Amino acid sequence: MGALTRAVRNMSRRKMRTLLVIVALGFSMAIMVSIPPGIIANQTSTQSLTERFNSTITTMQEQINKTSTLMECSTSSGQGTFSGSQFGRPPGGSERAVFMNETEVNDIRSIEGVKDVVPFLETSSNETTSETISGPGGRSFTISRPLYTITGICLNSSFIENYSVLPTDITVGRNLREGDSGVLIMSSNLTDYFGVGVGGSVDINGESFTVVGICNQTGQGFFETRTVYMNISDAQITTGNTGNVSRIDVYAQDTSDVDGIATAIEAAYSGLTVTTYKDRLSQLQNMQTTYNETLTSAESTLSETQSVATQEIIVAVVAASLIVLFVMLYTVRERTKEIGTLKAIGFSNWNVMSQFMLEGILLSLAAGLVGIGIGSVGAPVLSGLLLPSINPFGSSGRSQFNPTQANFGAIGSRVASASLTPQLMLLALGGAVLLGALGSLYPAWRASRTRPAEAMRYE
Amino acid sequence: MSETVLKIENLSRIFTMGKRKIQALSNLNLQVKRGEFVAIMGPSGSGKTTLLNVLGCLDKPTSGKVVLDEVDVAKLPEKELCKIRRNKIGFIFQTFNLLPYLSAIENVELPMENTKKSKSERKKRGRELLQLVGLAGREEHRPQRLSAGEQQRVAIARALANDPAIILADEPTGNLDTENKYEIVRLLGNLNINRGTTIVLVTHDSQVASHTERMLLLQDGRITKEKQGLHLTKKKLMCPYCGTKIQPDDKRCSSCKKRL
Numbered sequence: 001m002g003a004l005t006r007a008v009r010n011m012s013r014r015k016m017r018t019l020l021v022i023v024a025l026g027f028s029m030a031i032m033v034s035i036p037p038g039i040i041a042n043q044t045s046t047q048s049l050t051e052r053f054n055s056t057i058t059t060m061q062e063q064i065n066k067t068s069t070l071m072e073c074s075t076s077s078g079q080g081t082f083s084g085s086q087f088g089r090p091p092g093g094s095e096r097a098v099f100m101n102e103t104e105v106n107d108i109r110s111i112e113g114v115k116d117v118v119p120f121l122e123t124s125s126n127e128t129t130s131e132t133i134s135g136p137g138g139r140s141f142t143i144s145r146p147l148y149t150i151t152g153i154c155l156n157s158s159f160i161e162n163y164s165v166l167p168t169d170i171t172v173g174r175n176l177r178e179g180d181s182g183v184l185i186m187s188s189n190l191t192d193y194f195g196v197g198v199g200g201s202v203d204i205n206g207e208s209f210t211v212v213g214i215c216n217q218t219g220q221g222f223f224e225t226r227t228v229y230m231n232i233s234d235a236q237i238t239t240g241n242t243g244n245v246s247r248i249d250v251y252a253q254d255t256s257d258v259d260g261i262a263t264a265i266e267a268a269y270s271g272l273t274v275t276t277y278k279d280r281l282s283q284l285q286n287m288q289t290t291y292n293e294t295l296t297s298a299e300s301t302l303s304e305t306q307s308v309a310t311q312e313i314i315v316a317v318v319a320a321s322l323i324v325l326f327v328m329l330y331t332v333r334e335r336t337k338e339i340g341t342l343k344a345i346g347f348s349n350w351n352v353m354s355q356f357m358l359e360g361i362l363l364s365l366a367a368g369l370v371g372i373g374i375g376s377v378g379a380p381v382l383s384g385l386l387l388p389s390i391n392p393f394g395s396s397g398r399s400q401f402n403p404t405q406a407n408f409g410a411i412g413s414r415v416a417s418a419s420l421t422p423q424l425m426l427l428a429l430g431g432a433v434l435l436g437a438l439g440s441l442y443p444a445w446r447a448s449r450t451r452p453a454e455a456m457r458y459e
Numbered sequence: 460m461s462e463t464v465l466k467i468e469n470l471s472r473i474f475t476m477g478k479r480k481i482q483a484l485s486n487l488n489l490q491v492k493r494g495e496f497v498a499i500m501g502p503s504g505s506g507k508t509t510l511l512n513v514l515g516c517l518d519k520p521t522s523g524k525v526v527l528d529e530v531d532v533a534k535l536p537e538k539e540l541c542k543i544r545r546n547k548i549g550f551i552f553q554t555f556n557l558l559p560y561l562s563a564i565e566n567v568e569l570p571m572e573n574t575k576k577s578k579s580e581r582k583k584r585g586r587e588l589l590q591l592v593g594l595a596g597r598e599e600h601r602p603q604r605l606s607a608g609e610q611q612r613v614a615i616a617r618a619l620a621n622d623p624a625i626i627l628a629d630e631p632t633g634n635l636d637t638e639n640k641y642e643i644v645r646l647l648g649n650l651n652i653n654r655g656t657t658i659v660l661v662t663h664d665s666q667v668a669s670h671t672e673r674m675l676l677l678q679d680g681r682i683t684k685e686k687q688g689l690h691l692t693k694k695k696l697m698c699p700y701c702g703t704k705i706q707p708d709d710k711r712c713s714s715c716k717k718r719l
Binding site for chain 1: 512515517518537538541542544545546550552556558559560561569570572573617620621
């Protein structure tokens, strides 16, 4: 019969009280173990945001540098960003595109200094879908938008060779090529909707097309693109826009010609928005500013997280220590006569003290296990409730979520989730032992100092 | 080994309650020989329990000497006192004071925990002692499953665990019915006769006290009277009432039929 067995027997003697204490302590422990993963998750989110922002900026910078002679002309304001959907608004937004005539395309081609004019037709499908998206502030939004975008591409071999006109990242099948008609490429997220793969046939506005390739969609979550790519003539016929285009990419002979051409186009066609290398650079700078603001906000949230976490951990440790302290003080008081008896039969002060400390530690250890159990299931929820979270949309998680905030489609909105690691679990158990020892130190010391003659009189 | 197991000289114990001083024991002198069975009687507040606490090293005297088994325990530090309590003294309490979450044998083993005895030796001794007090087969019973008399037997077995020089019993029959009261007194008497255990018993009950060897009356912290008890005759294996030869385990005299 050792002290450990006696401690376990004593705990099981008052089952309900032990259980309640363990549950109460367990919640304190759960809070303690859920906070560090929350901090780690926020650190990971911030780091991931930084990496993704940097990578996006670099890619964009490279792309801008490669396309210094490119001017994008579009008919509806705000849509004319380069490469269409990659950094643009959510695909197939509620605004309908206004089309320009192919005659205008030929007129632009004849402007001095223009090397090539590549027309595109981008229009929304007739089918629509309702989507509910939730933001970190706990608010949700239901948005109705077209199911997919139809993009018509001019499949001229010279355009295909010299410019980036075709979809990239083909995962299955092949890309479009000159002379293709009655075929299309679709983004992988449409395969389920159409229920076909490469070689299958899909119906677009009553016309049948054969799927020749599947490409990866771009963007994530709300910003995910769903697109079918086809020959521009097929797109014009299918959508009833014969002779119309929605966007043109104008390439100048030389970078020095760009400003003159852009001025000439804008003067001749007031409905067109022209985006040049300088505009894109300016957009990039704006985006960089926004990213920097987001990162600053994330870093500030991280620093706030650490400060809040420290306070919360202190509160949880103090609360848990107090629970152990009061429970053990009560236990010592309740068992005064037992202490007297133990001393009368030859137990030393140390024997008595270690007995009560062991009980406190065991209680705390059991609570630690419960806390780890709660924490391993509820760490993401608990850390979310207790700590401010990093919001990839540019401000801390407690602010309002703005689904229309621009240019984060490619970045994605994933926030790292808090989870307990085995090392953290071991650390938590060690902490529980320490806490139990700390909380039971004074009651155990008091028990050991009890004078046996007085203890024997205690009823 | 000295004849005297306990020697008290000029023992005083004064309690201070605020500005008031209460003299519980006053210049008390007492000697208990090895193998004696002594009863200390007295009215409430006479200092019986205080005396027993001082003798049992649970309390320290204000002045005087307490020599237990040739060691003056009055001035010893707590660390040494706990060893004395463990090895030289066995306690029996009115309310048994068994640990409710331990079985009978575990309660008996408890005082042996901090000794050099191995686990198996402790177990073996625990069984022997429970058998000695008539509880063979009840080793695994928890106190709540034992009668009051049985619980006190477990307490007696526990008191004998480390083969102490003296057993101090504080009203050991106070919580028992008549039948169990005499059973316990007989058990203590037999331990005294068969094993030579020195016993100092504190009681209110003159009938119980009469079954010991020497009765001391404590009044106002002093021993005022001393009387011989029936046990002295029983030690010679004779009926104290009619002088007929008896056996230590006899409950009644075969001749006069009186309770022994």
